[in-house]
Amino acid sequence: MKKYICVTIASFLLAACNQTAKKGSQSNTQGSFKQFENEFIEKLWLTYPTWATGVGYHKYDSLLIAYDEAARQNELKFAQWTEDELKQFNFDSLTSSDKTDYKMVQNFIDGLRFNNNEFKSYEWDPSTYNLGDGIFKILDYKQVTIDERLKNLSKKLAKVPAYFEAAKKNINNPTWIHTKLAIDQNKGTLYFFKSPFADSLKASKLNEAEIAEFKHYADAAQKAIEGYIDWLQKDILDKSDSAQMRSFRIGKELYSKKFVLDIDSRYGADDVYKKAEVRKDYLHSDMNRLTDLMWSKYFKNEKAPVDTLVKIKMMIDKLSLQHCKRDKFLETIEKQLPELTAFIISHHIIDPDTTKPLKVRKTPEYTAGVAGAGINSPGPYDKDAVTYYNVTPLTKYTEEKAESYLREYNDYVLQILNIHEAIPGHYTQLIYANRSPSIIKTVFSNGAMVEGWACYVERMMMEEGYNTSPEMQLFYDKWNLREACNFILDYNVHCSKWSEEQAMDLLVKEAFQQTAEAKEKWKRVSLTQVQLTSYFTGLTEIYELREEAKKKQGAQFNLKKFHEQFLSYGSAPVKEIRELMIK
Ligand code: ZN
Ligand code: ZN
Numbered sequence: 001m002k003k004y005i006c007v008t009i010a011s012f013l014l015a016a017c018n019q020t021a022k023k024g025s026q027s028n029t030q031g032s033f034k035q036f037e038n039e040f041i042e043k044l045w046l047t048y049p050t051w052a053t054g055v056g057y058h059k060y061d062s063l064l065i066a067y068d069e070a071a072r073q074n075e076l077k078f079a080q081w082t083e084d085e086l087k088q089f090n091f092d093s094l095t096s097s098d099k100t101d102y103k104m105v106q107n108f109i110d111g112l113r114f115n116n117n118e119f120k121s122y123e124w125d126p127s128t129y130n131l132g133d134g135i136f137k138i139l140d141y142k143q144v145t146i147d148e149r150l151k152n153l154s155k156k157l158a159k160v161p162a163y164f165e166a167a168k169k170n171i172n173n174p175t176w177i178h179t180k181l182a183i184d185q186n187k188g189t190l191y192f193f194k195s196p197f198a199d200s201l202k203a204s205k206l207n208e209a210e211i212a213e214f215k216h217y218a219d220a221a222q223k224a225i226e227g228y229i230d231w232l233q234k235d236i237l238d239k240s241d242s243a244q245m246r247s248f249r250i251g252k253e254l255y256s257k258k259f260v261l262d263i264d265s266r267y268g269a270d271d272v273y274k275k276a277e278v279r280k281d282y283l284h285s286d287m288n289r290l291t292d293l294m295w296s297k298y299f300k301n302e303k304a305p306v307d308t309l310v311k312i313k314m315m316i317d318k319l320s321l322q323h324c325k326r327d328k329f330l331e332t333i334e335k336q337l338p339e340l341t342a343f344i345i346s347h348h349i350i351d352p353d354t355t356k357p358l359k360v361r362k363t364p365e366y367t368a369g370v371a372g373a374g375i376n377s378p379g380p381y382d383k384d385a386v387t388y389y390n391v392t393p394l395t396k397y398t399e400e401k402a403e404s405y406l407r408e409y410n411d412y413v414l415q416i417l418n419i420h421e422a423i424p425g426h427y428t429q430l431i432y433a434n435r436s437p438s439i440i441k442t443v444f445s446n447g448a449m450v451e452g453w454a455c456y457v458e459r460m461m462m463e464e465g466y467n468t469s470p471e472m473q474l475f476y477d478k479w480n481l482r483e484a485c486n487f488i489l490d491y492n493v494h495c496s497k498w499s500e501e502q503a504m505d506l507l508v509k510e511a512f513q514q515t516a517e518a519k520e521k522w523k524r525v526s527l528t529q530v531q532l533t534s535y536f537t538g539l540t541e542i543y544e545l546r547e548e549a550k551k552k553q554g555a556q557f558n559l560k561k562f563h564e565q566f567l568s569y570g571s572a573p574v575k576e577i578r579e580l581m582i583k
Helices: 002-017 019-024 030-047 049-055 069-087 096-119 132-139 146-158 160-170 176-193 195-203 208-237 252-263 269-299 308-320 326-346 399-408 411-421 426-435 439-443 447-463 470-495 500-510 515-527 531-556 559-568 574-581
Strands: 358-362 373-376 387-391
Touching (some): 160 208, 176 515, 195 208, 252 269, 269 308, 269 470, 308 470, 326 411, 373 426, 411 426, 411 470, 426 559, 447 470, 470 500, 559 574
Parallel strands (some): 358 387
């Protein structure tokens, strides 16, 4: 892994030296595009050092950019430089892999400009400003000594006061919910200033002066974070009527643009929305069939209600009682993982990488707020680091909330969750993505491809017979329904001003969700935009692509080969992978 970083840095330096040579010639060889990519990536990390730390590129750990007007101008200059560079290449003569990279870089530049000029989340989303993950990644970077980590961190912490000063200047009429989130997350970050810093200092060999310096900057940084939290609470929340604050709904116009940029699908938002509605209807009818099939087993002679949705809900509620105990949640997840690995091997689904460790752990405090369970995977530069399966423990929940959550993640759904998050879902996909030689595809990983893959494998595992019971099929349908409803919800909340009541109606009545889950989803649709559409859109595109490949290849089609080839391109948009696979 060390070797990998050295090679990368060396090629960056080389790229810088050869810059003038390349500019003179109009050569469009593969070599010069690689050279452009290296230059681009290096400039990218210099512009976004905290992002670099996040993906495991630690050269700029000591930097922290205050996002002021100068920083925004710098971003736009970087976008212009990139665009000028791209224009030097004759697109048609690039390799197919470089063509994809080209488009992904262009997409990134478009997104950067969109946020800078139109979307401006830095003005209305105070949770943009949070150092938790950056601090964690620096402290956790075991490739250098603790002394070196602390020295880098010390320099970074020195810039924290200016960072939050810039944040306060940027913030203008923020939304209530993003302000709340910023307060919660920054409170989480304060955790580092207690035992983690003290323990690290104790473990280090820093001299007295260095320790004093670290403590000085850490104190100032802590005060700046506390000051920011205070400011958000007292100057913004306490002084505003939450109903009068900016709406988190971004509206149809921005939504359509953001969908194009973030999802990068061959379909528009309206097209996929229609597919989601069709899928919802199909799933309701299939769930009705399965409920009828199982009725007498679970309800004996009790008469089934006429209303199908009510009837399906009764069956789901009955089966949902089969769940683990609240203090065994993490353990139950952990136990299933080896079983999934065994299945994908015996059924020739995909080669697992058993050399890469996967650890189930409690979700760290500083990221608390959005998801209940998720994969925290090493980035492209940290390929051998530990992959964490973050699970939010139920310890802080009330008895009622925990029970609601456990029924949602009952014995059946927990299996689907593990397929989705771990094997052969996110965990497997990200291992393959990190093998991809294209840093661009790894860094700009496409959310719809990543989520689409995790959703696709749920369906595929069912088709391959992972669990053929009607109970499991019913819960797969429910899970799939959730993916379709995520789309329907996101689209309607942001574009059609759906109220919380309308949202709960869809989630609870039509998607059969528990109240806790539905409330959590409402929070998510309020905090994010378009992201919830990535599941259904990606799944739809990947499934269609597989069916297309099957048709084309006939008897030659091999599922394992298809999966491994599909993942070999890295986390590129599905439409670009399609270009590479189907010719
Ligand atoms: Zn129970
Ligand atoms: Zn996922």
